[in-house]
Amino acid sequence: MNSISLPVYQQLLARLNQMPIRGNRHKMAVYVNLNPDQQQSGESSLVAPAEEDAVVAFNILFERNNGESEWRLMTPLRFTD
Numbered sequence: 001m002n003s004i005s006l007p008v009y010q011q012l013l014a015r016l017n018q019m020p021i022r023g024n025r026h027k028m029a030v031y032v033n034l035n036p037d038q039q040q041s042g043e044s045s046l047v048a049p050a051e052e053d054a055v056v057a058f059n060i061l062f063e064r065n066n067g068e069s070e071w072r073l074m075t076p077l078r079f080t081d
Contacts, residue, residue: 002076002077002078003077003079004078004079005079005080005081006080006081009077009079012060015028016071017071024063024064025062025074026062027059027062028060028062029059030056030058031057032055033054035053060073062074
């Protein structure tokens with residue numbers, strides 16, 4: 001099973017809550033930088049998709065019951081610290 005750190009998950013959820021999404025499902029791409037010189041040592045960091053060395057690391061699916069309910073994770077991931 002794949003894993004994601006809780007701070008990264010919370011960052012994705014914060015981005016998701018800022019988007020004007022009308023549907024009940026949303027797939028969000030997570031990008032990483034391919035250049036090892038620009039990666040932080042020991043920490044994984046998300047980058048904007050507009051960066052030239054950024055590639056999609058994986059996609060995460062979120063779902064909610066209606067427009068007012070909270071988003072929940074549908075992709076089977078384990079949380080790490």
